[in-house]
Amino acid sequence: MMKTFSNAITDLQLTRYPISSKDTLQAWDAADEYLIEFIAQSAKSWQNPIILNDQWGALSLTLHQKHPTVISDSFLSHQGIIHNAQVNQIASADVSVLTPLSELSESYDLVILKVPKNNSLLIEQLTRLYPYLSPNTTFVSGGMIKHLPPTLIETLEQFIGPTQASLAQKKARLFHTEVNTGSAIKKSALSSYKFTFLNQTLTAYGHANVFARQKLDIGTRLLLQHLPSLALEKAQHIVDLGCGNGVLGVCASIINTDASISFTDESFMAVDSAKRTWQKRFPNRQNVQFIVNDCLQGITTEADEILCNPPFHQQHTVGDQIAWRMFKQAKQKLVTGGALTVIGNRHLNYHMKLKRLFGNCTLIANDRKFVILRATKSL
Structure with a gap:
């Protein structure tokens, strides 16, 4: 306004x-x-x-x-x-x-x-x-x-x-x-850590403004445990929405090496981090794009699978408006029969929003703090 x-x-x-x-x-x-x-x-x-x-x-x-x-x-x-x-x-x-x-x-x-x-x-x-x-x-x-x-x-x-x-x-x-000449201390801005997925040791990179830049966050860790069960092998186009350091998209690419992958985030540092994470594992693959934009704007082709770990704050403003915008754009971008998989805190009640928007929502897994939800776009 x-x-x-x-x-x-x-x-x-x-x-x-x-x-x-x-x-x-x-x-x-x-x-x-x-x-x-x-x-x-x-x-x-x-x-x-x-x-x-x-x-x-x-x-x-x-x-x-x-x-x-x-x-x-x-x-x-x-x-x-x-x-x-x-x-x-x-x-x-x-x-x-x-x-x-x-x-x-x-x-x-x-x-x-x-x-x-x-x-x-x-x-x-x-x-x-x-x-x-x-x-x-x-x-x-x-x-x-x-x-x-x-x-x-x-x-x-x-x-x-x-x-x-x-x-x-x-x-x-x-x-x-006061600017004090000689006071600066050099510090590496790019962090990295190793994690394991399907018996492969992978490296994730993260710039200073990227979520979970120094270790795998527990929500993503839970989703990675169940990622192989999502039938990603059938997808032609997979999107890592709000990609952060790109862990979800890279792991999805290990499951389905033939699918094209899109990484998108509104943070320039996040998209560059995802690109580095991808290039470390797939230095020669060409079927990938990295897009800095608002949610899925800038993605020109429909998606079969969208993976999303939505933020619940924008700077100092807390709320679910970002997640809601992500969910709505995901429904528009998915092919009929395509699915959105979301990881979120229990208290955010994403299942209610997904059911309202898609007409369905399946609980894939949960623990004390997080839930993994999946909504499919129907006719």
Whole structure:
């Protein structure tokens, strides 16, 4: 829903993305307002700002006249910024939107960091950014107090320099960091671990913002135990929806070596991780595609099997709206007789949503915490 964002610099019309008439949440928070207030009150005139984790454009579009660079791992955030720029008649060239995996090539005199939920992503972003900073760089971070990691100041001081916290304002807080030459500590951002499937030892890779980047999560482990029983051998096209590091799709490909496989996620880091996991096991197979998009948008062919371990939060917003969108798109993309297999926490009651949508839902397996559900698309 489009709402007016009036701040210390300008007024913008902003909406969250994907656009939904049922979404009543605003596309900014008090931390965005606090950061913009700091910029507006400063006597400095920056020439080359960079903004990290601007979710829908509240920061970057407010500062568009300074031609900021924006770093975000979310495809939806990229699309939200582009859409909101068009609504506000801001030229696309005014804001450069990159992924966390993009190479940086110039120095920045202003860093605005919207503190991410994931501390591993925070460290990854700081270590990548540090070589492009100088002691004259203004470095300001912000976030809602309830979402800030307890080790934030320690992390900023370890990787950038001395840090001071501001007073709280509307339950938000800013952090001002001095860039300390020589303070950066090199750290490997890409994790890997080994696991076994059908007597094969496999390697999974995970970038900093990927779920279960250091070990196999227990929900996926449960699904892998029952994956051979799903008759995947008959499928011509299998999709790993919300693929993360790609474990489900790679294991499905071991069962059915002839099927084409699609990995899709809205995280750039996730899709790159899935690609690395795939290439480690199948360095020469060609029947695969890796797509960064919103759920199944971008998948052009129908699927026989869709495997899904849906997230139940988007940044700090918790709910089942992402899973519901995944399920609806899965039904549209499946062939008649095709099936969606879902792993989820018991308390999320996915079986009710699947039965409502598909008209059927079978319990494949369960344990104390998780259920594996399968819904088939009928005529």
